[in-house]
Amino acid sequence: MNQYETVFILTPVLSDEQMKETAAKFKKVLTDKGAEIINEEAWGLKKMAxxxxxxxxxxxxxxxxxxxxxxxxxxxxxFRRDEKVIRFQTVKLDKYAVEYAEKRRAKLGKKEEA
Known part of the structure; x- marks a missing residue:
């Protein structure tokens, strides 16, 4: 099994609840196919470049x-079938990226505890 990271952008006309439901739908697609979800983050509404x-x-x-x-x-x-998705990108993580992601998650965990 390889480790991947995917970022997707959903249309801004959704409510928070609809956004969470859509993200959960994509997580279900992964778990139904036997994927193990390591981390998920909702970065919220952001301005695009x-x-x-x-x-x-x-x-x-x-x-x-x-x-x-x-x-x-x-x-x-x-992702392509869902009209709520504006853009998406999936990247396979090499050993250095996996190490960096673990450090980043640990750092975020410490911030949330404080």
Whole structure:
């Protein structure tokens, strides 16, 4: 199993509840295919560098997971089929990126405790 990180941007016209439901739908696609979700983060509504589909903001979400390579094709098909998704990108993490992600999660965990 490889470790991956995917970031997707959802349309800003959604409510917080709809955004969470949509993110949960994509997590379910992963878990149904046998992926193990390591971390998820909702970065919230952010301004984009340039307008996409005449929208200048979007809800950013990050999901880190371990999965077989064929799961990525299923996930990206689900992204393309959902009209709420503006953009998405999935990256396979090498050993250095995995190490960095672990340090970043540990640092975020310490901030939340304080």
């Amino acid at each position: 340039y307008a996409i589909q005449k929208k200048s903001t979007g809800f950013y979400c990050l999901v880190e997971f371990k999965a077989e390579p064929e799961v990525i094709k299923t996930l990206e098909t689900a």
